[in-house]
Amino acid sequence: MRERGFGVHKIACSTFYMCHKVWLLFYPKIHDNNDPIKLFLNRLQSLEKRILTEAAETPVIVYEMKRQVEGNRKIKILCCCRQWEDAEIMVLLQVMYTDLDFISTFNIELDVLQQFLYEVYRRYNNIPFHNFKHCFCVTQMMYGLIWLTDLRSEMDSIDLLIMLTSAVCHDLDHTGYNNAYQINARTELALRYNDISPLENHHCAVAFEILEKTESNIFRNLSTEQFKRIREGIIKCILATDMTRHTEILNKFKAILPVFDFSDKDHRDVLMMIMIKVSDISNEARPMDVAEPWLDCLLQEFFNQSDMEKLEGLPVTPFMDRDKVTKPSSQTGFIRFVLFPLFTELANLFPCLEVRKFPEENLSLEREKQNWTQSEKMVKPSNLKEPEAHPEPGGMTKPVNL
Ligand SMILES: Nc1nc2c(ncn2[C@@H]2O[C@@H]3COP(=O)(O)O[C@H]3[C@H]2O)c(=O)[nH]1
Ligand SMILES: [Zn+2]
Numbered sequence: 001m002r003e004r005g006f007g008v009h010k011i012a013c014s015t016f017y018m019c020h021k022v023w024l025l026f027y028p029k030i031h032d033n034n035d036p037i038k039l040f041l042n043r044l045q046s047l048e049k050r051i052l053t054e055a056a057e058t059p060v061i062v063y064e065m066k067r068q069v070e071g072n073r074k075i076k077i078l079c080c081c082r083q084w085e086d087a088e089i090m091v092l093l094q095v096m097y098t099d100l101d102f103i104s105t106f107n108i109e110l111d112v113l114q115q116f117l118y119e120v121y122r123r124y125n126n127i128p129f130h131n132f133k134h135c136f137c138v139t140q141m142m143y144g145l146i147w148l149t150d151l152r153s154e155m156d157s158i159d160l161l162i163m164l165t166s167a168v169c170h171d172l173d174h175t176g177y178n179n180a181y182q183i184n185a186r187t188e189l190a191l192r193y194n195d196i197s198p199l200e201n202h203h204c205a206v207a208f209e210i211l212e213k214t215e216s217n218i219f220r221n222l223s224t225e226q227f228k229r230i231r232e233g234i235i236k237c238i239l240a241t242d243m244t245r246h247t248e249i250l251n252k253f254k255a256i257l258p259v260f261d262f263s264d265k266d267h268r269d270v271l272m273m274i275m276i277k278v279s280d281i282s283n284e285a286r287p288m289d290v291a292e293p294w295l296d297c298l299l300q301e302f303f304n305q306s307d308m309e310k311l312e313g314l315p316v317t318p319f320m321d322r323d324k325v326t327k328p329s330s331q332t333g334f335i336r337f338v339l340f341p342l343f344t345e346l347a348n349l350f351p352c353l354e355v356r357k358f359p360e361e362n363l364s365l366e367r368e369k370q371n372w373t374q375s376e377k378m379v380k381p382s383n384l385k386e387p388e389a390h391p392e393p394g395g396m397t398k399p400v401n402l
Helices: 006-014 036-054 086-099 110-122 132-148 157-169 179-184 188-192 198-212 224-239 243-259 265-280 288-312 327-349 359-379
Strands: 022-028 061-068 074-081
Touching: 086 110, 086 132, 086 157, 110 132, 110 157, 110 198, 132 157, 132 265, 157 198, 157 224, 157 265, 179 188, 179 198, 179 288, 188 198, 198 224, 224 265, 243 265, 243 327, 265 327, 288 327
Parallel strands: none
Antiparallel strands: 022 074, 061 074
């Protein structure tokens, strides 16, 4: 367990070093005062000022880091460490749409975008993990990756719009009980979708329910052809977040990697699925003080489910059982066999995501490793057996057909 986060952190140091509770923005170093990115940054800075003034009692640390990526292109990371409120999150999501030029490219009216984001916010449930903040984290990771990998130069705006919107919508109306529960408990969702990815099908259907209403249809000014393409793309991306398809999708990606061609639609489709999958499970690629509270939330949701399974006499999902699971046991296999191989393949396509060493971050890695070793001792009750292997997404310890 001591190596928890070690390999991941190496990636996190360079690639996926983003925080869910923070706002990070990657942007190329620019000098043009009219550059939309610079204008956006000014807006962001005023937002930060407002936050600093309005919430003086909230500890806020704003800092900047400069990093070297690909040749001489500098990337700046602006990071404001504090918990964002839901309203601010909606503003930040709006800014992502603006910043990627979706507003102008697709003629999206601001009030329609705001209404869309509000409806999205309303349709995320107040549950420990799969809530609106998780939606934000995933979207923010997607947004960061799009910039970091310079995807705008390789893929067209529609693909990027599909990716960002899929991230926003990917867990809509999640009930906090996974597909296994839905199927075993024969819920309405399992019945409706014949046990086939009931949750993901539902997230998708809710997304298009929101988009059915003219006032929240951000695609309303697009042609029928464009809408068709977007709908197909979003469905593909959201359905790809069902972890039972993990191995299938990762293997597809590995197979095309040596000949990856951005002009091939099938290749782009697989990449889009990989991007949303990476974003979806990226908590552990964030700094420890961010990742750990998310793990607590995830375990809380897992434990709620297994409690319910016990109460209803249903099969208990082992990696969710509070009597069996510890924080380390839930993470070792997940990081080693799910997260790391997936992130590594993405980094194989985008060399700019490769491991880069930063002396100060290596120091913090050491500190984090020590912290984890200590917290590991604290979290594991003395009467608990060694962690068991759980061949499922939440706690797998060996690669299996998910
Ligand atoms: N053990 C573990 N599972 C995770 C972690 N992040 C995501 N997952 C699992 O991966 C799944 C991805 O799809 P879901 O969001 O439905 O549910 C998620 C969790 O079951 C993590 O950090 N640890
Ligand atoms: Zn998710």
